[in-house]
Amino acid sequence: MSNFVISCGGTGGHLAPGIAIAEALMEKGHHCRLIISNKDVDSRLVKNYPQLQYARSPGVGFAWSPAKFVKFNIEQVRGLLFTINLMREFKADAVIGFGGFLTVGAVFAAFFTGVPVMLHEANRRAGRAIRMLAGFARRIYLPPGVTIKGLPRKMIHHCGYPIRKEIHRMPQDEARAKLGLDVTGKLLLVMGGSQGATALNKWVSRNFEALAKESISVYCVSGLNKMSVDVIERKSADGQTVRAVFTPFVDDMAAALSAADLVVARAGAGSIAEFARCRLPSILVPFPHSADDHQLANAQFLEQQGGAVVIEEKEMDRLLGEVTDTIFNDWLIKRFRENLERLDRANPVDNIVKDMASIALTTHD
Structure with a gap:
């Protein structure tokens, strides 16, 4: 040995x-x-x-x-x-x-x-x-x-x-229970990689009221030293309580990826591979200052393979509409998952x- x-x-x-x-x-x-x-x-x-x-x-x-x-x-x-x-x-x-x-x-x-x-x-x-x-x-x-x-x-x-071997898709209800999430509608995961992403955290804070009206809960992994644990509550259009949970770090990434219906994220190679493993469709917002613009290249590859939508940070005014259009489109979500499964075969x-x-x-x- x-x-x-x-x-x-x-x-x-x-x-x-x-x-x-x-x-x-x-x-x-x-x-x-x-x-x-x-x-x-x-x-x-x-x-x-x-x-x-x-x-x-x-x-x-x-x-x-x-x-x-x-x-x-x-x-x-x-x-x-x-x-x-x-x-x-x-x-x-x-x-x-x-x-x-x-x-x-x-x-x-x-x-x-x-x-x-x-x-x-x-x-x-x-x-x-x-x-x-x-x-x-x-x-x-x-x-x-x-x-x-x-x-x-x-x-x-x-x-x-x-x-890592513990990263795998689990039943959605089980994953939400492991994270302590009480979600009746859709769940949007927002994450900026291991360092977090201030732009994505701010986007959640600015747009959560609109997301809540559509009964979209949010689980935002804000990044170490970016934000403290926080919970925001708003009402949906039918009067239900909808929550946005902010946490600096998540220890059980498999649960977070399995709990969500859609993720908005940066485009690190590791994150993309884990999205594919857990069959989680994504809207990718590449970090615009990554070396050699490698995050944009990562994101464009996944989009070309039919596993994601790419929105550059300068176009984030489109993000809310893209999220609501995608997360309720069952046909599109199914196609994304099929393509992610194909990419993850090896x-x-x-x-x-x-x-x-x-x-x-x-x-x-």
């Missing part, structure tokens, strides 16, 4: 697939150590997985302002030294990085210690870290149809997004784990 270091901290979109891969590797008898950041989102997510081993690395996100740029470089050096020591103590046989600011240190640490590197890119446009580090990798896992210019074909394995976890194990064996030769 082999020892794997998994660099996956910084955002839920990096950490969640790292957890999925770690669980699958451990089921096969391998040993894993996950490198995570000191951010609140990492701490909140990993507390649900006490069976996994974590190491918190120094590191901060990249920024161009002089002070933050200096801090970024200092933290990268600290992270590199930290990861070299970790890999030597853990006797790592292979490293996989899921992008983000921690992956740079992990890849260079692997290079200096002679350990093979694998990289996973979830988005339809490869991120800066993955592009920069591609030349150090033995294998790069990319979404189907995505390429990185100049890479030999043998380096690339096309696959989807590794989803589970990449087993293929990735098998390939990782074969690469790790080369260190024992």
Whole structure:
């Protein structure tokens, strides 16, 4: 059996697939150590997985302002030294990085210690870290149809997004009960990814009265440090009480996705993969400042596959009408779910784990 270091901290979109891969590797008898950041989102997510081993690395996100740029470089050096020591103590046989600011240190640490590197890119446009580090990798896992210019074909394995095993569709009534939601009509889920989205939170606050008149309840995952837990009550057109629940974080994502009839969300690759797994139709509002506009590319791909509607943030005045038109259109919702089921037929976890194990064996030769 082999020892794997998994660099996956910084955002839920990096950490969640790292957890999925770690669980699958451990089921096969391998040993894993996950490198995570000191951010609140990492701490909140990993507390649900006490069976996994974590190491918190120094590191901060990249920024161009002089002070933050200096801090970024200092933290990268600290992270590199930290990861070299970790890999030597853990006797790592292979490293996989899921992008983000921690992956740079992990890849260079692997290079200096002679350990093979694998990289996973979830988005339809490869991120800066993955592009920069591609030349150090033995294998790069990319979404189907995505390429990185100049890479030999043998380096690339096309696959989807590794989803944690507890993310699956459950009966809607059961899911609503798990979340403590008393909903008689439709339920709209609003979420901005692991960081939250201020624009989406504000949209709910401004438009909830109109949604309530249509008997549309809202469950809004506002993001850590964005808003506190809150409940707003309004009356529907027939006098029923309708609620909007704001929560900074949801521990049971499968329940949240299964409880809803429709989701309004950002377009991170992880969120989209989980929508497909739970057959949840979406209206995607890509974050307009995402690197290389990768969220727009993610959203447009899902729309082209018939699983979502895309509305850019500059067009959010259309969002209320799109929500009400979609959530009550049973024929359209059914078609969305059928297309999402088609997209979710291939589970990449087993293929990735098998390939990782074969690469790790080369260190024992």
